[in-house]
Amino acid sequence: MSAKVLINGYGSIGKRVADAVAVQDDMEVIGVSKTKPDFEARLAVEKGYKLFVAVPDRERIKLFEEAGIPVEGTILDVIEEADIVVDGAPKKIGKQNLENIYKPNKVKAILQGGEKAKDVEDSFNALWSFDRCYGKDYIRVVSCNTTGLCRILYAINEVSNIKKARVVLVRRAADPNDDKTGPINAITPNPVTVPSHHGPDVVSVVPELEGKILTSAVIVPTTLMHQHTLMVEVDDNISREDVLDSILKTPRIITVKAEDGFTSTAKIIEYGRDIGRLRYDINELVIWEESVNVLDREIFLMQAVHQESIVVPENIDCIRAMLQMEDDKFKSIEKTNKAMGIK
Amino acid sequence: MSAKVLINGYGSIGKRVADAVAVQDDMEVIGVSKTKPDFEARLAVEKGYKLFVAVPDRERIKLFEEAGIPVEGTILDVIEEADIVVDGAPKKIGKQNLENIYKPNKVKAILQGGEKAKDVEDSFNALWSFDRCYGKDYIRVVSCNTTGLCRILYAINEVSNIKKARVVLVRRAADPNDDKTGPINAITPNPVTVPSHHGPDVVSVVPELEGKILTSAVIVPTTLMHQHTLMVEVDDNISREDVLDSILKTPRIITVKAEDGFTSTAKIIEYGRDIGRLRYDINELVIWEESVNVLDREIFLMQAVHQESIVVPENIDCIRAMLQMEDDKFKSIEKTNKAMGIK
Amino acid sequence: MSAKVLINGYGSIGKRVADAVAVQDDMEVIGVSKTKPDFEARLAVEKGYKLFVAVPDRERIKLFEEAGIPVEGTILDVIEEADIVVDGAPKKIGKQNLENIYKPNKVKAILQGGEKAKDVEDSFNALWSFDRCYGKDYIRVVSCNTTGLCRILYAINEVSNIKKARVVLVRRAADPNDDKTGPINAITPNPVTVPSHHGPDVVSVVPELEGKILTSAVIVPTTLMHQHTLMVEVDDNISREDVLDSILKTPRIITVKAEDGFTSTAKIIEYGRDIGRLRYDINELVIWEESVNVLDREIFLMQAVHQESIVVPENIDCIRAMLQMEDDKFKSIEKTNKAMGIK
Amino acid sequence: MSAKVLINGYGSIGKRVADAVAVQDDMEVIGVSKTKPDFEARLAVEKGYKLFVAVPDRERIKLFEEAGIPVEGTILDVIEEADIVVDGAPKKIGKQNLENIYKPNKVKAILQGGEKAKDVEDSFNALWSFDRCYGKDYIRVVSCNTTGLCRILYAINEVSNIKKARVVLVRRAADPNDDKTGPINAITPNPVTVPSHHGPDVVSVVPELEGKILTSAVIVPTTLMHQHTLMVEVDDNISREDVLDSILKTPRIITVKAEDGFTSTAKIIEYGRDIGRLRYDINELVIWEESVNVLDREIFLMQAVHQESIVVPENIDCIRAMLQMEDDKFKSIEKTNKAMGIK
Ligand SMILES: NC(=O)c1ccc[n+]([C@@H]2O[C@H](COP(=O)([O-])OP(=O)(O)OC[C@H]3O[C@@H](n4cnc5c(N)ncnc54)[C@H](O)[C@@H]3O)[C@@H](O)[C@H]2O)c1
Numbered sequence A, B, C, D: 001m002s003a004k005v006l007i008n009g010y011g012s013i014g015k016r017v018a019d020a021v022a023v024q025d026d027m028e029v030i031g032v033s034k035t036k037p038d039f040e041a042r043l044a045v046e047k048g049y050k051l052f053v054a055v056p057d058r059e060r061i062k063l064f065e066e067a068g069i070p071v072e073g074t075i076l077d078v079i080e081e082a083d084i085v086v087d088g089a090p091k092k093i094g095k096q097n098l099e100n101i102y103k104p105n106k107v108k109a110i111l112q113g114g115e116k117a118k119d120v121e122d123s124f125n126a127l128w129s130f131d132r133c134y135g136k137d138y139i140r141v142v143s144c145n146t147t148g149l150c151r152i153l154y155a156i157n158e159v160s161n162i163k164k165a166r167v168v169l170v171r172r173a174a175d176p177n178d179d180k181t182g183p184i185n186a187i188t189p190n191p192v193t194v195p196s197h198h199g200p201d202v203v204s205v206v207p208e209l210e211g212k213i214l215t216s217a218v219i220v221p222t223t224l225m226h227q228h229t230l231m232v233e234v235d236d237n238i239s240r241e242d243v244l245d246s247i248l249k250t251p252r253i254i255t256v257k258a259e260d261g262f263t264s265t266a267k268i269i270e271y272g273r274d275i276g277r278l279r280y281d282i283n284e285l286v287i288w289e290e291s292v293n294v295l296d297r298e299i300f301l302m303q304a305v306h307q308e309s310i311v312v313p314e315n316i317d318c319i320r321a322m323l324q325m326e327d328d329k330f331k332s333i334e335k336t337n338k339a340m341g342i343k
């Protein structure tokens, strides 16, 4: 019997999670929700998803009907059928939905990285906190940046204990479909304080890194991917090959070579397009092979994070953990990956 | 028996034409060529295409072998087997290939829009010059901008005779995978003279528009699509509905509404991603429905051109015309569209 | 005795108008206003301007004081001393200020291009409507785009009667100091309907062009300048030289040549920097000389508009007209230009 | 008697050094050179500089004459008069000029940061290597990024010995007047290897940092400024105030606060425009005050580097050192700063 998943907020993350749920054999999408009757709403219906109005406002149903997009009711008309809700609402709205809708309706819920760690029971990354989240009710899948960091730190931690990780995040300013947000020509420290909140966010997943990860972030005028530079001090005298080996063994990480033409995030996206990924998604964390280096027990490397899709398989594994569908994290990861075509 | 097509120059256009040939039931890809052993070359082999070195230089074969990418020889080792070559080499190289390789080897060849009209027998657009190119040997499929203009002018011409067309082209400065070309923050008149060469290029396809199409073009810092504004004086007192009807009847044109969320080229590309097009390609010319207007026998509208893919189905029809595989242009267009999932 | 000018809203336009007033010998800045105690406020004080809080809220004075920036009170503490207010508040706020502050306090006021024509007595451009605005109380200096169009249409109108002007505006998406607004990678029709409101805005200044100017506009990801392509049908069989001559004779227009290195808006801005203009302002409309062409009684040309500064000298002339300080528009223009170093 | 300075290569750096020399009372510009007769060449003449053709090719003189720009001859016609040449030629050309022109003509020469440390006698930064370069013949003023790092590391070194400095550089992809170079929408690791060459370049100025500075760099689509994040381990248990104090005491560094509106590099440039700096140049290194932090004997901070102008005062001090005009570096720095209006 397959798990009934409701997607509340069919935006950049929501639509991808819906499609990822749909290709798993142990879960199904019982509905998706939108606030506005735009082309994304129309496509949801064309894909065969049952569409609901995201807010419990029956007046809004008319808006959809006027636009010729059939809706089945509001979120409240379907929530009882759900085994779990994946919330894909904008930043800060997820928390409101948790308090106003999910908790009162006693349905398990996954929030996304725009929400705060303190507002949920725990923070999820398949490699690090699958077991901790097992059977829990309200969990947050951490942000794209944090997910990327968790994956690489897992690979590093496999070869040696992490003493101190220093990371600078160069963040894409807006998603590709966002035609409102800038800047057009500026670099913006965000936050302007150092260290940034990204370190503590990693710690919400990996408590043993408390005090050991220091991050700093800027926003730049690009839409494709984030880029991170890591400088990680470790306990042991390991080699570059040790690190590369561990990276290759860790699921959901791939390496690329500038020498092969992967000179920038633009080329990585071209690769996603060429291999025929839906929406060109690169769910894997991408490491530039030439950047990996070890000097004096310190690992250096550069990585790229496809913000729109990296958290999607994590949501799938999180569903399995919360609904106690599979207790071996690696089995869940492999199952998810296979269904989604992830390496 | 299927037509044997060789793709010389597996770049932005070449790789798309290869994939488009591969899905037709009356033609097949007998080989593709690259000059450098980069990730695109590797993916060509992984897709099952036979890979050749684009230049007749046996030394280069080693480069590919060293990179672990198997090649079958140089372009000269396969050219004799081809019924037709689709040239996808960079601007100006196509002409050289025509003189140095295709003509000496007596193989039919299609050049792309980076080449000049005068260097080939005729210029191709499926709607306008299919019959003229029928059975010919050396034909040029016109550029992305010209193809977009030919399609809309065909639709307009169906409702009324064109008296004068004025067009301003706002061109994307670089393709998405090009991480070298700018500008980053400027608008560049290109060419700085008005009218631009785009008018005469349309005339190379539609001679009856001689002296009736006046164009002007600028380059702007975006990678996704070109945008055109058209102001077309016609003979008859037609209505907005007449124009929209004709647009809807013309193959390879779709309309979108800003009201539905199609506020910019970014949203159109998001649509291409969401509907699962390979590489998010929008082979159709896209018209903003709200922009279509008629005032005093003058039609106004705005359109968007996905530069990377709009010419791809035209190449397929051009193959059929040159090899005399189908003498009804609309049948060829429909066959191509069906195989490629084009509206 | 010099005219007492109050600048309400010391932002992009306000600060420039303040500096332009300050260099005239027949007017003076009696105060400028800001809503927030940021670095622009601090610089206003350092320049010697008396600073006021833009909104009549005494609580806000504390905010400035806490930031160590001395303010002299709110806008209401100074308004009575003013002969005229130049409003530099954001779009739509100017109208509110007119109704809530300027009219009740019986002070003449100039609004900017973000306001609507119907909310003021008339719309100002020094060349076209100086006389009409003479002695009036509430006038709008039209937007940067409209000002640019008014100037070139004046030059054209001097050589031949305008039959029909078609214009496509390629607009900068945000000012250089705006680090919030996008898009980063898109072309946005704005408005998506054609013709756009820019034509009627020109008509608010030049009523005789009613029905004769048709415009269309897109927004692109650049911050430096707007670019316009004009296609203007005229009555007479004039030559390219006639047009260039008239352009050169018209004040506040300069020509540049791509051949001299002016290949883009970026190079024009570099010129502004090199000649030492304050804030690199190019108050003149800039025409690309190579673009000027005449074919069949139709003039073609491309121009660039420095959005931040083109309206500044117009504000100065508007002050003179409204306060009846000079009744010859050309004398006012020349006086303004000389003081500001404008060609 | 004032030092005779020849500027060979009147581009972004050359034109600024020329203007900076011109405002000093102990040196003068005896000529500037250009390869092409563009508007920059014309402006050089209008400013009163004697213009020469940068390459010893008499034919080129005609090109300038045809363009109506008077030249005084080629670089070889003036080189003998010079006490020193400041080379402002593009990357790698400086070295050629050194070998082919400056050395054969026995004239002292300053190369810029595009050249290699090994091709000159020493590398210059006013704070660190003024004394070492005193009286020398062939010196390189290090790049904009390296100059920025040298300044802040000097300030830090004043409060405590540097144990290890880790720096991530987010580099502007092109200068504002460059309308050819991209990327438009990508982040490019450059170099893709970590650590990058920027560390060794700092070491060329500050040998005692050998092995103690580790850098990594990416290129992003912006033109205004570079941004650096520094994480610097020091020997002593210093406070944030110690660091800020030292920063304030160090010449050619200023601090800004995001709280005051300095939220991005765009706002810093707006400040340069507002205070009336020629070409809006910010010759000072700019530190975001909120970013300065000390944790466990490690200093964190973010800084911005105006690439076009930061090296200009360094060139002036370098002239004084090489020509032995002033033996106290702080006196030279102060003299330069005062003449240029630098803080
Ligand atoms: N986009 C990314 O790169 C990214 C990456 C990782 C995590 N996240 C996080 O995922 C979450 C969603 O972000 P997104 O980028 O998908 O946003 P989005 O704006 O693309 O989509 C949000 C969707 O939520 C819907 N919505 C609006 N109000 C709602 C409500 N009250 N209830 C339910 N749905 C509502 C909207 O219709 C829209 O479809 C945020 O927490 C964000 O921080 C985003």
Ligand SMILES: NC(=O)c1ccc[n+]([C@@H]2O[C@H](COP(=O)([O-])OP(=O)(O)OC[C@H]3O[C@@H](n4cnc5c(N)ncnc54)[C@H](O)[C@@H]3O)[C@@H](O)[C@H]2O)c1
Pocket: B008, B009, B010, B011, B012, B013, B014, B033, B034, B035, B036, B054, B055, B088, B089, B090, B091, B092, B093, B094, B097, B112, B113, B114, B115, B142, B143, B144, B175, B307, B308, B311
């Ligand atoms: N990219 C577009 O938007 C677009 C649109 C319409 C038409 N075109 C035209 O299509 C043609 C190809 O452009 P593109 O954008 O695909 O270029 P591209 O740079 O993406 O690809 C060119 C390919 O040609 C190969 N090549 C290089 N030298 C060659 C040679 N001597 N012989 C054969 N192949 C060689 C390269 O390896 C590369 O794979 C040009 O004429 C261009 O003007 C391009």
Ligand SMILES: NC(=O)c1ccc[n+]([C@@H]2O[C@H](COP(=O)([O-])OP(=O)(O)OC[C@H]3O[C@@H](n4cnc5c(N)ncnc54)[C@H](O)[C@@H]3O)[C@@H](O)[C@H]2O)c1
Pocket: C008, C009, C010, C011, C012, C013, C014, C033, C034, C035, C036, C054, C055, C088, C089, C090, C091, C092, C093, C094, C097, C112, C113, C114, C115, C142, C143, C144, C175, C307, C308, C311
């Ligand atoms: N920036 C341009 O390119 C440009 C060009 C031509 C015309 N305009 C028009 O000029 C006007 C001002 O635009 P801007 O770009 O200078 O805006 P801006 O945002 O740069 O500056 C607006 C200023 O107004 C102040 N302000 C905010 N609320 C106010 C209030 N209630 N009363 C008075 N002042 C207030 C703010 O402190 C700020 O300093 C708008 O109508 C705009 O459409 C702008």
Ligand SMILES: NC(=O)c1ccc[n+]([C@@H]2O[C@H](COP(=O)([O-])OP(=O)(O)OC[C@H]3O[C@@H](n4cnc5c(N)ncnc54)[C@H](O)[C@@H]3O)[C@@H](O)[C@H]2O)c1
Pocket: D008, D009, D010, D011, D012, D013, D014, D033, D034, D035, D036, D054, D055, D088, D089, D090, D091, D092, D093, D094, D097, D112, D113, D114, D115, D142, D143, D144, D175, D307, D308, D311
């Ligand atoms: N632009 C920056 O941000 C920056 C910052 C610091 C250092 N630099 C360094 O300064 C040097 C100059 O860079 P730029 O940005 O000023 O370059 P630029 O391209 O702006 O200017 C180069 C100038 O050199 C002239 N030139 C060309 N060939 C020449 C030759 N053979 N001899 C003499 N002059 C010649 C050109 O006419 C041009 O005016 C480079 O080494 C660069 O790495 C540049």
